[in-house]
Amino acid sequence: MKTFLSLAVLALTASVAPAQxxxxxxxxxxxxxxxxxxxxxxxxxxxxxxxxxxxxxSGGGQKQILAETVDFGASDGPMSDESLAKAxxxxxxxxxxxxxxxxxxxxxxxxxxxxxxPTVAAIFLGKITKWSDAAIAGQNPxxxxxxxxxxxxxxxxxxxxxxxxxxxxxSVSSEWKEKVGKGTSVNWPAGLGGxxxxxxxxxxxxxxxxxxxxxxxxxxxxxxxxxxxxxxxGNYIAASIESVTAALATAQIPDDFRFSMVNPPGxxxxxxxxxxxxxxxxQQKDPxxxxxxxxxxxxxxxxxxxxxxxxxxxxxxENVQQRVMKRIAEIKY
Amino acid sequence: MRAAxxxxxxxxxxxxxxxxxxxxxVSFRWLALLAAATIVGLIFLVGWELYRGAxxxxxxxxxxxxxxxxxxxxxxxxxxxxxxxxxxxSSLIALLIAVPLGVGTALYLTEVAPRWIRQPAIMVIxxxxxxxxxxxxxxxxxxxxxxxxxxxxxxxxxxxxxxxxFQGPIYGVSVLAGGIIVAIMILPIxxxxxxxxxxxxxxxxxEAACALGATRWEIIRIAVLSYASRGIFGAAVLGLGRAxxxxxxxxxxxxxxxEVSSSLFAPGYTLASVIxxxxxxxxxxxxxxxxxxxxxxxxxxTILVNVLAxxxxxxxxxxxxxxxx
Numbered sequence: 001m002k003t004f005l006s007l008a009v010l011a012l013t014a015s016v017a018p019a020q021x022x023x024x025x026x027x028x029x030x031x032x033x034x035x036x037x038x039x040x041x042x043x044x045x046x047x048x049x050x051x052x053x054x055x056x057x058s059g060g061g062q063k064q065i066l067a068e069t070v071d072f073g074a075s076d077g078p079m080s081d082e083s084l085a086k087a088x089x090x091x092x093x094x095x096x097x098x099x100x101x102x103x104x105x106x107x108x109x110x111x112x113x114x115x116x117x118p119t120v121a122a123i124f125l126g127k128i129t130k131w132s133d134a135a136i137a138g139q140n141p142x143x144x145x146x147x148x149x150x151x152x153x154x155x156x157x158x159x160x161x162x163x164x165x166x167x168x169x170x171s172v173s174s175e176w177k178e179k180v181g182k183g184t185s186v187n188w189p190a191g192l193g194g195x196x197x198x199x200x201x202x203x204x205x206x207x208x209x210x211x212x213x214x215x216x217x218x219x220x221x222x223x224x225x226x227x228x229x230x231x232x233x234g235n236y237i238a239a240s241i242e243s244v245t246a247a248l249a250t251a252q253i254p255d256d257f258r259f260s261m262v263n264p265p266g267x268x269x270x271x272x273x274x275x276x277x278x279x280x281x282x283q284q285k286d287p288x289x290x291x292x293x294x295x296x297x298x299x300x301x302x303x304x305x306x307x308x309x310x311x312x313x314x315x316x317x318e319n320v321q322q323r324v325m326k327r328i329a330e331i332k333y
Numbered sequence: 334m335r336a337a338x339x340x341x342x343x344x345x346x347x348x349x350x351x352x353x354x355x356x357x358x359v360s361f362r363w364l365a366l367l368a369a370a371t372i373v374g375l376i377f378l379v380g381w382e383l384y385r386g387a388x389x390x391x392x393x394x395x396x397x398x399x400x401x402x403x404x405x406x407x408x409x410x411x412x413x414x415x416x417x418x419x420x421x422x423s424s425l426i427a428l429l430i431a432v433p434l435g436v437g438t439a440l441y442l443t444e445v446a447p448r449w450i451r452q453p454a455i456m457v458i459x460x461x462x463x464x465x466x467x468x469x470x471x472x473x474x475x476x477x478x479x480x481x482x483x484x485x486x487x488x489x490x491x492x493x494x495x496x497x498x499f500q501g502p503i504y505g506v507s508v509l510a511g512g513i514i515v516a517i518m519i520l521p522i523x524x525x526x527x528x529x530x531x532x533x534x535x536x537x538x539x540e541a542a543c544a545l546g547a548t549r550w551e552i553i554r555i556a557v558l559s560y561a562s563r564g565i566f567g568a569a570v571l572g573l574g575r576a577x578x579x580x581x582x583x584x585x586x587x588x589x590x591x592e593v594s595s596s597l598f599a600p601g602y603t604l605a606s607v608i609x610x611x612x613x614x615x616x617x618x619x620x621x622x623x624x625x626x627x628x629x630x631x632x633x634x635t636i637l638v639n640v641l642a643x644x645x646x647x648x649x650x651x652x653x654x655x656x657x658x
Contacts, residue, residue, distance in 0.1 A: 193589025
C-alpha cells in the first residue's frame with residue numbers, strides 16, 4: 001500500500017508541467033468567442049503563460065476587477081464614474097473589438113425593411129402598434145406590410161447588446177431617453193423578454209409580426225432577416241463588418257476610451273454599434289503578470305485584430321489602434 | 334467486532350434505555366448530530382447571507398418593497414409585487430392542473446389498475462421527474478407555446494372569453510403557459526406522495542364501505558379519499574414548494590414582463606426567473622441588493638410552504654377522518 005501511494009504521488013508530480021503563469025480574467029459574454037481564440041493562439045506564441053477567462057457578464061467583470069480578484073476585467077458597457085471612483089488605482093478602458101445590434105423581424109415573405117431611429121424608438125415604446133403604420137410604410141414603398149400587431153421582443157437578461165441598443169434609442173429619441181434611459185437592463189415599456197440572443201431570436205422566429213434586436217454575429221450565423229437602418233447622414237445602411245468599422249472610424253473617442261459609438265457621423269456608418277473593453281489597472285500589482293498582460297495586449301492589436309472578422313466582429317480601425325497602443329505603453333509593471 | 338471493556342450497566346435489563354457508554358456509539362451520536370446541525374446551519378447561513386446582501390435594498394425600501402410594482406434598473410426603483418404575483422399565479426395554476434391529475438393517477442394506480450400495469454406506470458412517471466428543467470423549457474418554447482398560441486388559447490378565448498381571465502391579446506408565452514409547464518414538472522412528486530398516502534389507507538376502511546353496499550366510486554370517495562385528504566393536502570403543498578422555485582423552464586415560457594394583469598394570456602415574471610436573468614449583470618449595489626431581497630422573499634415563502642407541508646403530513650399519522658354512514 002505504502003509503495004503504491006508513493007509511486008502514485010511521484011507519477012503525479014512528474015506529470016505536472018513546469019511552472020506556468022496563470023492570468024485570470026472575467027467579464028462580458030459578447031466578446032467571449034474572440035477572446036477564446038486569442039488566448040488559444042497566444043499560447044502558441046508564448047507558452048509560459050496561460051490565460052483563463054470566465055464569461056460571467058459585464059457586471060461581474062466590473063465587480064471582480066474592482067475587487068482585484070482577477071488580473072483583467074471585460075465589459076460591454078463602459079464603467080460609470082461612480083464605479084470607477086471605487087477603484088483603488090487608475091483603471092484603464094482598452095477597447096478591443098466592436099459589434100452591432102440588428103433589428104430582426106418576422107413578416108411573411110421576409111421582405112428587406114428599412115427603418116430609422118425614431119420609428120424603432122416609437123415601436124419599442126409601444127406607440128406604433130401595427131406594421132401597416134404610415135411611419136413604417138413610408139420608408140418601405142413597394143413592400144406589402146400586413147395590418148398586423150407588432151409584437152416587441154427584448155432581452156430579459158442584462159446584456160451589453162441591450163446597452164448598445166438603448167444607448168442608440170436614447171440618442172435618437174428624447175422621449176426614450178427620459179422615460180427609459182440606457183443600461184444593460186432597463187424598464188421596457190412594451191413587449192416580451194427573451195433570455196439571451198437565442199431567446200429573442202427564438203421568440204421572433206416563432207411569432208408572426210414580431211420584432212426584436214440581436215447581435216449581428218448571431219443574426220448572420222443563424223441566417224435571420226434584419227433591417228437596414230438610417231444613419232445620421234440619411235443613408236440606409238446594412239449592418240456589416242465594414243459599416244461597423246466605418247462607424248468606429250468616425251466616432252468621437254475621448255482620451256479615456258469610454259465612448260459611445262451609436263449614431264456616429266459618417267456616410268457609410270452603421271448607427272447601432274458598440275465596442276467592448278478590457279479593464280486593466282495602469283499600475284499592475286504583480287510585475288511578472290503585468291509584463292505578460294502588456295505583451296498579450298500588444299500581440300492582440302498587432303495580430304489578434306486580424307482574426308476578428310472571421311468571427312463576425314469588427315476590428316478597430318488603424319487610427320484607433322494607434323491611440324490604444326500608446327495607452328498600452330503607459331501600463332506600468 | 335473487538336470486545337470492548339464491559340460497561341457497568343451492560344448486563345442490566347434497562348441498559349438499552351440508558352445513554353450509550355461505548356465510544357463507537359457515543360462518537361456516532363455526535364457525528365449524526367453534527368450532520369443534522371450542519372444542514373440546519375446551512376439554511377440559516379443561506380438566509381443570513383441573503384439578508385446581508387439585501388440590507389441596502391431592505392434599508393431603502395422597507396416593507397413597501399413587497400407591494401410596490403416597479404422594476405427600473407436605470408432609475409434604481411425596485412418593487413417585488415409583480416414577481417410575487419407571477420410566482421403565486423403560476424404555482425397556483427400548476428397546482429390546479431397537477432393535483433387532480435396526480436391524485437387521479439395515484440387513485441388509478443392504487444385502486445383500479447390491474448397489478449401488472451402498476452410498476453411500469455410508476456417507472457414512467459418517475460422518469461418525468463428525471464428530465465432536466467432546461468429541457469422542459471426548450472420543449473416549451475418550441476412545441477408547447479406555439480400549440481398554445483394557435484390552438485388552446487384560441488379555444489379558451491372563444492368559449493370562456495367572457496371571463497376577464499381569458500381576455501386580451503394572445504402571445505403564447507404567458508402566465509398560463511408557465512403554469513402548465515410547472516404542472517408537468519410537479520406531477521411526479523404529487524403522484525408519488527399521493528400514492529403512498531393512498532396505500533396507507535387501511536383495507537378495513539374499504540371493506541367496511543363495501544360491506545355497506547357502496548359502489549367502487551363511493552368506496553373511493555367515502556373510505557379512501559376522505560381518510561387520506563389531509564395527506565393529499567400535504568402532497569399538494571409539497572408540490573407547491575417545488576413549483577415556487579422552478580426557474581429555467583418557467584423563464585423560457587412566461588414572457589418575462591414584470592406586470593400584473595388580470596388575463597392569464599398576459600406575460601408575467603417570477604421571483605426565480607428575474608434573479609436568474611439579471612443577477613450577473615446587476616451593476617449598481619442597490620440593484621444587486623434588490624435581487625438579493627427577492628431571493629430572501631422566495632426563500633421565506635418556500636420555507637413557509639415546506640414547514641406547512643411537514644406539519645400536515647405529520648398530523649395524518651394514526652388519525653382517521655373517514656366516516657362511513
